[in-house]
Amino acid sequence: xxxxxxxxxxxxxxxxxxxxxxxxxxxxxxxxxxxxxxxxxxxxxxxxxxxxxxxxxxxxxxxxxxxxxxxxxxxxxxxxxxxxxxxxxxxxxxxxxxxxxxxxxxxxxxxxxxxxxxxxxxxxxxxxxxxxxxxxxxxxxxxxxxxxxxxxxxxxxxxxxxxxxxxxxxxxxxxxxxxxxxxxxxxxxxxxxxxxxxxxxxxxxxxxxxxxxxxxxxxxxxxxxxxxxxxxxxxxxxxxxxxxxxxxxxxxxxxxxxxxxxxxxxxxxxxxxxxxxxxxxxxxxxxxxxxxxxxxxxxxxxxxxxxxxxxxxxxxxxxxxxxxxxxxxxxxxxxxxxxxxxxxxxxxxx
Amino acid sequence: xxxxxxxxxxxxxxxxxxxxxxxxxxxxxxxxxxxxxxxxxxxxxxxxxxxxxxxxxxxxxxxxxxxxxxxxxxxxxxxxxxxxxxxxxxxxxxxxxxxxxxxxxxxxxxxxxxxxxxxxxxxxxxxxxxxxxxxxxxxxxxxxxxxxxxxxxxxxxxxxxxxxxxxxxxxxxxxxxxxxxxxxxxxxxxxxxxxxxxxxxxxxxxxxxxxxxxxxxxxxxxxxxxxxxxxxxxxxxxxxxxxxxxxxxxxxxxxxxxxxxxxxxxxxxxxxxxxxxxxxxxxxxxxxxxxxxxxxxxxxxxxxxxxxxxxxxxxxxxxxxxxxxxxxxxxxxxxxxxxxxxxxxxxxxx
Ligand SMILES: O=P(O)(O)O[C@H]1O[C@H](CO)[C@@H](O)[C@H](O)[C@H]1O
Ligand SMILES: O=P(O)(O)O[C@H]1O[C@H](CO)[C@@H](O)[C@H](O)[C@H]1O
Numbered sequence: 001x002x003x004x005x006x007x008x009x010x011x012x013x014x015x016x017x018x019x020x021x022x023x024x025x026x027x028x029x030x031x032x033x034x035x036x037x038x039x040x041x042x043x044x045x046x047x048x049x050x051x052x053x054x055x056x057x058x059x060x061x062x063x064x065x066x067x068x069x070x071x072x073x074x075x076x077x078x079x080x081x082x083x084x085x086x087x088x089x090x091x092x093x094x095x096x097x098x099x100x101x102x103x104x105x106x107x108x109x110x111x112x113x114x115x116x117x118x119x120x121x122x123x124x125x126x127x128x129x130x131x132x133x134x135x136x137x138x139x140x141x142x143x144x145x146x147x148x149x150x151x152x153x154x155x156x157x158x159x160x161x162x163x164x165x166x167x168x169x170x171x172x173x174x175x176x177x178x179x180x181x182x183x184x185x186x187x188x189x190x191x192x193x194x195x196x197x198x199x200x201x202x203x204x205x206x207x208x209x210x211x212x213x214x215x216x217x218x219x220x221x222x223x224x225x226x227x228x229x230x231x232x233x234x235x236x237x238x239x240x241x242x243x244x245x246x247x248x249x250x251x252x253x254x255x256x257x258x259x260x261x262x263x264x265x266x267x268x269x270x271x272x273x274x275x276x277x278x279x280x281x282x283x284x285x286x287x288x289x290x291x292x293x294x295x296x297x298x299x300x301x302x303x304x305x306x307x308x309x310x311x312x313x314x315x316x317x318x319x320x321x322x323x324x325x326x327x328x329x330x331x332x333x334x335x336x337x338x339x340x341x342x343x344x345x346x347x348x349x350x
Numbered sequence: 351x352x353x354x355x356x357x358x359x360x361x362x363x364x365x366x367x368x369x370x371x372x373x374x375x376x377x378x379x380x381x382x383x384x385x386x387x388x389x390x391x392x393x394x395x396x397x398x399x400x401x402x403x404x405x406x407x408x409x410x411x412x413x414x415x416x417x418x419x420x421x422x423x424x425x426x427x428x429x430x431x432x433x434x435x436x437x438x439x440x441x442x443x444x445x446x447x448x449x450x451x452x453x454x455x456x457x458x459x460x461x462x463x464x465x466x467x468x469x470x471x472x473x474x475x476x477x478x479x480x481x482x483x484x485x486x487x488x489x490x491x492x493x494x495x496x497x498x499x500x501x502x503x504x505x506x507x508x509x510x511x512x513x514x515x516x517x518x519x520x521x522x523x524x525x526x527x528x529x530x531x532x533x534x535x536x537x538x539x540x541x542x543x544x545x546x547x548x549x550x551x552x553x554x555x556x557x558x559x560x561x562x563x564x565x566x567x568x569x570x571x572x573x574x575x576x577x578x579x580x581x582x583x584x585x586x587x588x589x590x591x592x593x594x595x596x597x598x599x600x601x602x603x604x605x606x607x608x609x610x611x612x613x614x615x616x617x618x619x620x621x622x623x624x625x626x627x628x629x630x631x632x633x634x635x636x637x638x639x640x641x642x643x644x645x646x647x648x649x650x651x652x653x654x655x656x657x658x659x660x661x662x663x664x665x666x667x668x669x670x671x672x673x674x675x676x677x678x679x680x681x682x683x684x685x686x687x688x689x690x691x692x693x694x695x696x697x698x699x700x
Contacts, residue, residue, distance in 0.1 A: 003439065004436065004440070004451040006449055009433060009436045009437075010432050010436055010451070010452050010453065011436070011449050011451050012449065012452045014448040014449070016445070023431065023432075023452060023524075024449075079378055081360065081375040081668070081677075083377065086360055087353065087359075088354065089353065089354020096366055096549070096552060096556055097556060097577045098363065099361050099362065099363045099364070099577075100362050101356075102373060103360065104360070151671055153667040153668060160664065160667070161664025161666040170668070178672035179371050179672065179673035181671075206443055206444060206446055227446075281667065281668075281671035300670075302666075314505070316510045316629040317510070317629045317631065318503060320629050320631075320652050321501055321530060321629070321633070322501045322522070322529065322531065323529035327431075
């Protein structure tokens with residue numbers, strides 16, 4: 001045919017939040033696979049594991065003992081990637097070797113005392129507890145004069161580098177704004193200056209019209225596969241109301257966020273009937289004291305699996321040297337996720 | 351201490367080729383690891399495998415038969431991510447859903463008829479054959495009016511998504527210039543306009559003075575761990591002479607490139623006494639007909655392993671949401687690689 005058909009033909013898509021391109025090869029999803037298969041993760045874990053350094057009452061490296069916590073539990077990472085005490089300093093050799101001292105804080109957030117749970121298997125009320133601790137941490141760390149950006153994230157599953165299966169996330173908070181949120185700041189501000197509305201407000205309106213990339217929605221949040229999704233089943237969670245951070249959410253909105261998190265992660269687990277690995281994280285306005293009214297709270301989910309519990313998408317070669325590439329289209333991925341049951345497969349089995 | 355110490359304290363480094371930042375956490379290399387361990391790859395392969403679709407004389411998907419090639423062998427990828435026949439076209443919904451048809455060619459290059467070899471185990475003369483086929487492909491594809499950029503790369507090892515262990519690389523050549531080479535174009539041009547020398551000429555001069563990040567050098571090429579390396583043992587191969595692409599290299603320089611490739615990959619294999627996985631690729635000037643005199647030929651090696659044959663560095667969570675992070679410093683990595691023997695471990699065993 002002489003018409004460009006994005007459902008079948010190779011094309012590039014533009015990510016307006018980051019200002020980056022993506023190569024899409026829809027015709028390629030049928031290629032056979034002789035490469036590495038992942039070993040499916042061992043599923044059965046005890047509710048309490050005496051050797052786990054995140055379970056209540058257990059000792060961590062260095063001998064600190066965890067309290068007998070019953071909800072969430074936050075502590076400073078024993079092997080923090082950021083140190084609070086680094087003095088100011090920099091390196092600059094003819095503009096080509098450039099470094100800056102970076103100070104900050106790294107914390108671990110246990111989502112539940114139960115070693116055997118993950119977000120999709122937790123009750124909505126317990127997930128709401130996680131939303132509350134994220135909010136409190138963002139506020140507490142963001143208020144510090146030495147912290148200008150707070151990154152809250154979760155690596156779920158050993159395939160995503162999680163060093164322990166106990167349900168937990170992390171916070172890395174630091175003096176400078178890292179690259180991706182800095183790019184999102186630039187692009188959201190440019191859009192705001194031109195249109196007087198947030199980029200994600202207008203983007204969400206288009207998605208609600210087109211409907212093809214929606215996964216789940218409730219009164220206050222929408223989950224969709226973004227038009228520019230890089231990972232096969234990547235999703236973006238957007239607040240309907242234009243707010244800059246978690247601290248601005250009402251009680252109802254926080255409950256709706258907990259519901260959306262539960263519904264999305266249940267669908268993820270149901271996709272391949274396994275504990276679905278991903279890295280996820282909140283993007284909120286920098287805490288540098290500026291208003292950043294153009295910023296629009298959202299959360300990214302980056303899952304590595306492509307075709308089954310054992311076949312992943314590799315971001316290698318071309319992706320590392322040129323730009324990301326995907327096979328299955330965002331529209332096909334969204335449809336698959338949307339049509340999955342809203343009850344966790346473990347609970348719907350007899 | 352009140353002095354910033356980049357060998358011990360967290361800091362950020364700037365990548366002047368891409369305009370991106372990296373978080374370095376040198377103090378963190380001692381943290382214990384309870385996470386995923388890779389299964390070391392099965393090492394013993396036959397010289398010829400009747401089930402391999404890349405071995406000489408075998409049939410590929412669709413029934414095409416490979417010739418009985420004796421050196422290198424190039425063919426169009428049976429599952430190409432790029433299609434040559436895509437018509438021009440685009441999508442633009444209020445500036446937020448943007449796509450463009452993308453046409454191009456994807457090819458596979460077998461490096462050797464021997465199923466059991468990899469670059470570090472090949473003779474220099476055979477590696478020179480690979481350099482020659484890269485050069486010829488860059489010239490042939492680059493000359494086409496519908497191809498403005500040629501990406502030559504190799505995914506080595508199943509950990510890097512290689513779908514077949516037979517020694518091979520790929521070429522993806524396309525109408526537009528992808529993100530990373532486009533960024534390198536911008537940053538090299540800005541440097542060139544200001545200084546009248548290529549960015550990598552001046553960078554190489556600093557590295558040859560400081561010596562701390564050098565891995566290997568011969569008369570025409572230098573291999574080093576760049577100051578801004580993201581992956582634990584990432585390296586950058588730079589031509590001493592400022593040329594824009596492979597086609598400008600002399601016969602001596604091509605031999606020196608083959609030698610540098612052999613010496614680098616032997617050290618990689620010797621590091622953990624295993625076939626060392628990586629993605630590697632050449633960056634050359636776009637083939638859009640412009641001179642691009644600021645461009646300086648180089649090659650990136652991105653290996654995923656961190657501490658042993660079974661512990662990898664995960665680019666997840668913080669890295670996907672904020673910016674890349676590393677533990678071991680580039681200086682420590684360079685020293686380790688530099689001090690390894692120049693003879694492949696398999697050949698030095700009795
Ligand atoms: O074409 P292959 O070798 O099957 O595929 C491999 O390389 C490609 C280019 O880097 C990647 O997009 C794939 O994810 C990877 O598995
Ligand atoms: O801190 P953890 O869970 O041990 O480490 C994990 O998350 C970090 C932040 O995304 C990554 O830098 C590590 O590569 C990963 O293994």
